[in-house]
Amino acid sequence: MTGSAPGRRRARAACAGLLALAASALTACAPSTGGEAGGGASPLPSATVEDAATFKLDALIAAAKKEGSVLAYDGSGDVKDVAAAFAKKYGIKAEGVKSKAAATAEKMTRESQAKNVTIDVNLFEDGPMLVGQLLPQRIVQTWIPPDLASNIDEGDRNPLMMLMKAYVFVYNPKLSPNGCPVKNLWELTEPAWKGKVLLQDPLGKEVFTQWYTQLADHGTDKLNAAYEALGKGKLQLSEKDPAHEWVKRFAKNSPVLTTEDEDVATGVSAPNQTKQTLGLMSIAKFRDVEQKGFQMKVCEGLTPWVGFSYPKYATIATGSKHPNAAKLFVHFVLEKEGFALESGSGGVSGNKAVGKSPNNPPGLGDWDNQLFRFVPQTMTEDFRERQDIKDFWRVNHR
Helix, strand or coil: CCCCHHHHHHHHHHHHHHHHHHHCHHHHCCCCCCCCHHHCCCCCCCCCCCCCCCCCHHHHHHHHHHHCEEEEEECCCHHHHHHHHHHHHHCCEEEEEECCHHHHHHHHHHHHHHCCCCCCEEEECCHHHHHHHHCCCCCEECCCCCCCHHHCCHHHCCCCEEEEEEEEEEECCCCCCCCCCCCEHHHHHCHHHCCCEEEECCCCCHHHHHHHHHHHHHCHHHHHHHHHCCCCCCCCCCCCCHHHHHHHHHHHCCCEEECCHHHHHHHHHCCCCCCCCEEEEEHHHHHHHHHHCCCCEECCCCECCCEEEEEEEEEEECCCCCHHHHHHHHHHHCCHHHHHHHCCCCCEECCCCCCECCCCCCCCCCHHHHEEECCHHHHHHHHHCHHHHHHHHHHHCC
């Protein structure tokens, strides 16, 4: 990690803030009483923990039952199964709606403006939007289950991380029986892999643009070392840092962009595939191995990372008409039963007592060393630089 990179990004962020604000449709419709995330975000509201000794789960359940229902939005369709299990366990009507983060943020912002809140719980993958806008403007709030707090790390409490997910590079082992056909991320920028890497369009998938900005802050040393491992000498920069250099070269190498991970999985791993490609996709798609007979494996040994891990957060809408049912739902997703449903084909719970999913894909056993991990302390900077990195990708993608 280069010591001066965060300082450089903060300086760039100050200049880019107004551009990010102007480009953000959400900010345009945000309540005027909140903090302005793009130009010096308001501090996050504190996330206090109730006294565990006085907290009574039975009392929360009783209060939730009186409210009668709960509505949860999530970027994953797994929320429907979570809601069904919650309803069965507690006898409370629960609905889970799959919705992309940007659409959910806009809906919750407009509901807050109109003081007509319908969404109770937001299970949210867009950390920068969360800390840059939704939390400072009090559109959502953090509640930490008191009886689970001792098993939630301090750095995962505000906002409350419910689980860690991952995107990984995968290949088709039927077409490459000797293992992943690439060993180094920089190979994906070379002519041999032009037009042969599939991923969701970063302009519509914020976790990818956050990955790029996080790399600029926290991944430059390893990217430098990975390039030197190719045996081509030192990396010659045409951009400000190795992260932007890699993103530029990768974008110019014509990666194939899709709208869903399902399209990536199909393009790489469907049984009838005859062309060797690579895909960057959620580990949740490994369920297709059993369900659809897809051929896919993690690019184990890829330098410097096989992919990246990122947090998913649990928040409650400020002004929820079912605040106790919302709290109980958050409690449920942090328990083993809720985590098992929400984590799909893998993940790591924010509750250390639950730990890792037993369904993490083969070849991904060491999350700490195999994956680039997002650093939550720089999510505000990620939000401020969002439009800049999108413009950078747009200009360079071919």
